[in-house]
Amino acid sequence: MSTILIVVVIVPLLASLTCLMLPRLSDRLSLGTGLVQLITGGLLIQSLASGISHFHELGGWSPGLGIALRADALAGALVLLCAIVSLAATVYARRYFTCVETRYRFWPLWWLLSTAIYALLLSADLFNLYVTLELLGLSAAALCTIGAAKTEALRSALRYLMLGLVGSLLFLAGVSMVYAEYGTLSLMALAGQIAQTPATLVALLLLSSGLLVKCALVPLHFWLPAAHGSAPAPVSAVLSALVVKVAFYLLLRLWFELFSPVMTSLFATLIGGLGAIAVIWGSLRALTAARLKLLAAYSTLSQMGYLFVFIPVLAALPDEETRQLGFGALVLFALSHGIAKAALFLGIGVIQLQVGHDRIDQLAGSAQRFPIAFFAIGLAGVALVGLPPSGAFLAKWSLISNSLLTGQWWWMVVTLTGTLLAAAYFIRVLGAGFVTLGPEAPVKGVGVSLQAPALVLACLATFGLGLGAASLWDVLAMGSAGGQL
């Protein structure tokens, strides 16, 4: 039954290798792979919802020696998010990269990145997590350079790569400290053993700081806007929606499952404080950004900040049940941001491709010329700001009421200020785009497959997640994800 875990990881890996060897087939093969991933992701979450938990040891090696894969509800929800976003971005990339040569170089790296994401989500062992983190960083940095002819883009990709390597090394140092202290790296074997020793604290700091670099939490954020703002649109979408999110997923696992005996409320408050700075500062930078993609990248900074603001609120919640609900809100926020941010980047990409730039002060007439893409940007804005009925609205509502419940009203102030600022920077974009230029013939050549993915994702984030949130909570309640909080 747990062979589904192998399928999730192996299908993109095989697709990557096949695209490398048979580039002529790669366009069609990629579409097929995206569909297969979506179906597998759906089957995985369905079986998790029926109460089955998945665990598999590759090759039958005993734990600690071989590679083990496992999936709980949290991992399942993120696998489905990755499958949805990467299918949309795949459909989009087939039209976005008009040059065949560029596409031939793009697909193998694209599926390698997917493999790294899925393997990271399902790994049950700290060292495999390190390897998947490195794979993720390398393939993401390489993807940033696809079709890049400007020194600026290459330079930011290089900086992204170097910072990623520093983050992975910190993580590896933490892994080796854990091994020295406990003699095992399996997450399940470690879970019961972690005790408050000096070496454990050092390990926690090393692992956390390595991952915080990859999550771009203030003050380790400086690489993100340049890297996400200069990559090709489908790559930016996946970087912002998924790559930073899976690093955060790993932090959740470490903080709440492994190191929960060592986590103090002071540490949680510190993390929340950094998150709060990220929320405000990222929004302010987005408000003054000159280019649409930079705006979206700074918005990612601030939205990732909210995820960290959840941490001290969750840690202070008194009983198991409310904590589980709060955890569901955190996951809902992550999913909602992932889908909406991907939609935003894909929508911006359409405009950039047709107009040749993405400067906000020269957007006049875009709403007339690209109605579908611009509508998608607007809807994505609704979900990112957190207006009803989006999933982010429910999540922020839960964050605010929980922060009042635990007597930490300052997190509510941060959330409300961040929301107002987000509304301000989106209104700035919409205002610039809705300026009409008089009657103008609609541009030709904007195909449905270039515009539809952004619209589908934006609708999913605004309506799908908001109205279907209850089933997400049910699935999360089945798994152990929130239970161990």
Add this chain to the structure above:
Amino acid sequence: MGSSPLLYAVTGALIFGIGLLASLRDEALLARIIAINISGVGVFLMLVSFAYRGFELAPDPIPHALVLTGIVVAVAASGLALALEKRLAELPKSKTHKEDSP
């Protein structure tokens, strides 16, 4: 842990720290790539020292396997960084226009 493995572990930690600091400094890119590799060697030295289980006892094989994997990853990462650097050097020097990136 006896005193000599501890000495190796501490040395490894020092090398890790020195390499990490150097990789974050505003140096030539090649120097930073080498610094990251040095930092990696520090972690590997720590892992190898953790494998020691006592005199006349076989060392723990798992850290060795981890170090081998780590070396492979480090080689691949250095290769990618050097390839990017080469492409950057081959591009015509364009005027760096100011954008509102940090």
